[in-house]
Amino acid sequence: xxxxxxxxxxxxxxxxxxxxxxxxxxxxxxxxxxxxxxxxxxxxxxxxxxxxxxxxxxxxxxxxxxxxxxxxxxxxxxxxxxxxxxxxxxxxxxxxxxxxxxxxxxxxxxxxxxxxxxxxxxxxxxxxxxxxxxxxxxxxxxxxxxxxxxxxxxxxxxxxxxxxxxxxxxxxxxxxxxxxxxxxxxxxxxxxxxxxxxxxxxxxxxxxxxxxxxxxxxxxxxxxxxxxxxxxxxxxxxxxxxxxxxxxxxxxxxxxxxxxxxxxxxxxxxxxxxxxxxxxxxxxxxxxxxxxxxxxxxxxxxxxxxxxxxxxxxxxxxxxxxxxxxxxxxxxxxxxxxxxxxxxxxxxxxxxxxxxxxxxxxxxxxxxxxxxxxxxxxxxxxxxxxxxxxxxxxxxxxxxxxxxxxxxxxxxxxxxxxxxxxxxxxxxxxxxxxxxxxxxxxxxxxxxxxxxxxxxxxx
Numbered sequence: 001x002x003x004x005x006x007x008x009x010x011x012x013x014x015x016x017x018x019x020x021x022x023x024x025x026x027x028x029x030x031x032x033x034x035x036x037x038x039x040x041x042x043x044x045x046x047x048x049x050x051x052x053x054x055x056x057x058x059x060x061x062x063x064x065x066x067x068x069x070x071x072x073x074x075x076x077x078x079x080x081x082x083x084x085x086x087x088x089x090x091x092x093x094x095x096x097x098x099x100x101x102x103x104x105x106x107x108x109x110x111x112x113x114x115x116x117x118x119x120x121x122x123x124x125x126x127x128x129x130x131x132x133x134x135x136x137x138x139x140x141x142x143x144x145x146x147x148x149x150x151x152x153x154x155x156x157x158x159x160x161x162x163x164x165x166x167x168x169x170x171x172x173x174x175x176x177x178x179x180x181x182x183x184x185x186x187x188x189x190x191x192x193x194x195x196x197x198x199x200x201x202x203x204x205x206x207x208x209x210x211x212x213x214x215x216x217x218x219x220x221x222x223x224x225x226x227x228x229x230x231x232x233x234x235x236x237x238x239x240x241x242x243x244x245x246x247x248x249x250x251x252x253x254x255x256x257x258x259x260x261x262x263x264x265x266x267x268x269x270x271x272x273x274x275x276x277x278x279x280x281x282x283x284x285x286x287x288x289x290x291x292x293x294x295x296x297x298x299x300x301x302x303x304x305x306x307x308x309x310x311x312x313x314x315x316x317x318x319x320x321x322x323x324x325x326x327x328x329x330x331x332x333x334x335x336x337x338x339x340x341x342x343x344x345x346x347x348x349x350x351x352x353x354x355x356x357x358x359x360x361x362x363x364x365x366x367x368x369x370x371x372x373x374x375x376x377x378x379x380x381x382x383x384x385x386x387x388x389x390x391x392x393x394x395x396x397x398x399x400x401x402x403x404x405x406x407x408x409x410x411x412x413x414x415x416x417x418x419x420x421x422x423x424x425x426x427x428x429x430x431x432x433x434x435x436x437x438x439x440x441x442x443x444x445x446x447x448x449x450x451x452x453x454x455x456x457x458x459x
């Protein structure tokens with residue numbers, strides 16, 4: 001498996017618009033938060049005394065907390081234009097990062113409001129809290145909403161995620177929509193910034209309606225439209241290696257789907273045990289006009305159950321998502337690094353490279369890390385690409401204890417690919433492996449713009 005010394009003609013590259021566009025999205029979201037602050041600031045209520053000042057701070061915390069809840073929903077609305085501008089990995093990172101701050105703001109809202117009323121009325125905090133809960137409009141709804149938000153936050157922690165099945169976690173997160181409805185009722189009926197302020201009420205209604213429409217469009221209407229257009233059905237399921245299966249899906253007009261090698265879709269198989277959840281799986285073959293393929297490693301109940309899908313099962317696929325594509329390459333010389341189920345998108349990228357080049361114009365190296373030879377899924381296909389197209393494939397097999405060192409360390413990678421600094425590096429695999437490879441690349445001083453990886457775990 002040797003590489004031809006000639007360099008390939010540069011592929012047709014698509015400029016990466018993310019650096020500029022995601023900054024624009026950040027500015028827009030910040031502008032929305034500033035507008036909330038302005039709305040709060042323009043309230044004519046006097047701020048005389050400590051009680052009034054603390055209450056006002058509580059109102060602001062509530063307004064910003066509610067705004068961040070809407071931002072959270074918008075981030076996960078699966079809007080194609082939003083994902084293209086920001087990237088699915090960045091959207092999920094923002095979603096996770098904002099979660100704790102959102103709940104803290106909502107809790108601060110409650111505590112500051114009660115404390116402010118307590119100072120103004122010269123009452124104990126406990127009695128003031130009970131009076132607010134039992135006599136103010138929609139307070140029971142608001143309290144129920146806050147408890148639901150807290151439940152969502154707790155189940156989003158890493159410890160809880162490890163113990164909960166995806167389906168249970170997903171069911172808990174669905175309660176966030178009920179929590180939003182309860183909180184909205186409280187704000188409109190009891191919020192000082194909305195009672196007697198028709199302009200503020202209209203703007204708040206407009207903001208909620210905008211998010212609701214986008215959610216319905218992105219989570220319901222667009223997937224149904226995509227299924228009607230493409231009529232995706234399971235064609236066959238192939239066992240690739242122990243615990244690894246490929247699912248072939250056929251459909252109509254798949255060229256209009258716009259999927260690229262390296263991207264992923266959110267797959268919902270309309271079969272028992274699969275209907276109520278959509279999971280992100282990357283394409284493991286370059287898309288063609290009639291079929292798509294995913295290759296999945298058994299990592300849980302859902303992925304294990306894919307082996308039992310029957311031909312003809314309808315499939316709803318949302319997407320495509322992701323920026324892990326050849327269009328993001330800076331140059332034309334590549335290093336592809338795969339481990340575990342990461343071989344799927346890496347193999348798709350390799351096939352796309354072969355389509356673009358020829359045996360005499362392909363300058364790419366693929367490193368495939370596995371603990372045992374039996375874990376090398378899609379090996380026959382990779383060997384075929386190596387023989388027919390000149391792709392250099394190196395299998396790094398064995399556990400560290402057996403090998404005596406990490407075959408993906410900076411020194412090992414330098415030895416395997418001496419010209420690594422001149423290559424675009426695509427890495428996909430388990431989180432630990434991906435992190436170590438990217439760290440090794442930084443040690444080898446590979447420019448950051450030449451490093452490509454993507455985390456598409458659901459938030």
